[in-house]
Amino acid sequence: MLSDPINLASLFVLGSIGWLTYKILIWPFFVSPLRKIPGPPPDSLIYGNVKALLSGEADGFVEPQFKWYKKYGNIVKYYGIFNKPAVFVADPKIIQEITLSKSYDFIKPYSNNKPAIALLGKGLVFAEGDVHKRQRKMMNPAFSHSNIKGMVPDFIRVTNTLIDLIKKELSQGNSNVNLTPYISKTTLDIIGLVGFSYEFNSLTSPNELAVAYDGVFNTTPDMLHATIIMLSSYISFVRHIPFGVNLRYKEACDVIHRESQKLIDAKYKEAESGDLKSKDLLSLLINNNKTLPEEEKLTYDELRNQIMTFLVAGHETTSVTTSWALYLLAHHPHYQDLLREELVKAYPDKSKFNPTYDEIHSLEFLNCVLKETLRIATPAIQKSAEIWGPTAEEFDPSRWLDPALMKKINNYNYLPFLNGARGCIGNKVASAEAKIMLAMLIMNFVFKPIEGFQIRRRAFPTPKVDPYLGLDVSIVKS
Known part of the structure; x- marks a missing residue:
């Protein structure tokens, strides 16, 4: 027996x-x-x-x-x-096929990651096929040129708070500044405002949702944590084993879900009474949703899922891009000086810096700096010597002023926001936000490397500065 x-x-x-x-x-x-x-x-x-x-x-x-x-x-x-x-x-031709001609034939590897979907929901990032087509079509109007133009004052207001906080730290004798939390909180506060009229105020005060979000997305994973994240895409129950990392993750997820529910419920209540007049992205989506035929509408859950889509895509990417731009400019003072000269010429009195959307995009060298940061801070094809020449692995914003090079550039060898149906719907928001933040920071401060402090580029889960963006910061003399 x-x-x-x-x-x-x-x-x-x-x-x-x-x-x-x-x-x-x-x-x-x-x-x-x-x-x-x-x-x-x-x-x-x-x-x-x-x-x-x-x-x-x-x-x-x-x-x-x-x-x-x-x-x-x-x-x-x-x-x-x-x-x-x-x-x-x-390979540019294969990339064209993947991103454009057959974009829905290539299912994203994370689309079936149950723990990630449990947190983020099947918003625009995780949706596939016809569901993605419907969501994308419905959401496009919210990202119109006129709507994005209206976000610029919020970009400026929050970045002014950032400027004041850095000045305060410098006044206390701290010239070696850890800029990572400052930049991360700035972009979180901005997406809270333009995404769903939510005041995180994380730069100046504790916020439960901001703390929970930070715990899930901004914690540098050690090997155990990284293994759990990757294993969960194969074996979903790994995320439910009750020990330290998972318990903290679950607690943060509970807060995020609860607060997201409150946000969407409040917006729905305003919409039902006809009082939803805000121009944030979520309000625009809800109001647009009411006008659509039933088969084109987003469900309640799909609308709620877009909150996390905005948070992750709208906050994380801009924070990382701005951090690397400052790092690169700190290590290339000549280009930092050229950018500052352009900005000072356009806005001699930095206290009155209040550009429109079109004005900020008209600054030629600022455009070059952002494009070059987006080129060099993402992998592989964007550093090909065949396309970008012998200095392909070097940071050189002035390359974007070369007409001969510009003839070689297309949407298949330069694609920081991807392209086609799966291209980033918020790329214009992210570009404008990053430019405003960079402009204001460079006009107010000089950034230099801290002697002996080595910064690495973390590859997972996003290409962040590791361990943090520590730079020597000083006030720009008038």
């Missing part, structure tokens, strides 16, 4: 070993349809090439993907958790 349970346990153990052996050692190398694509060998049976991707870069902006691309070609196979093969593509 006892032998049956023992035999069953033995079979289960042997079966598990056999299954793991097949998944880790046999399928990736001998069965997978990707097996003949060139690429780096796995560094580990468990982590594949993940550790290389997580390690960050100490040598400028030369990430592992770019090194692989130069060594193995435009299509590279690498290995994820448990040696699962994945493909990195840097």
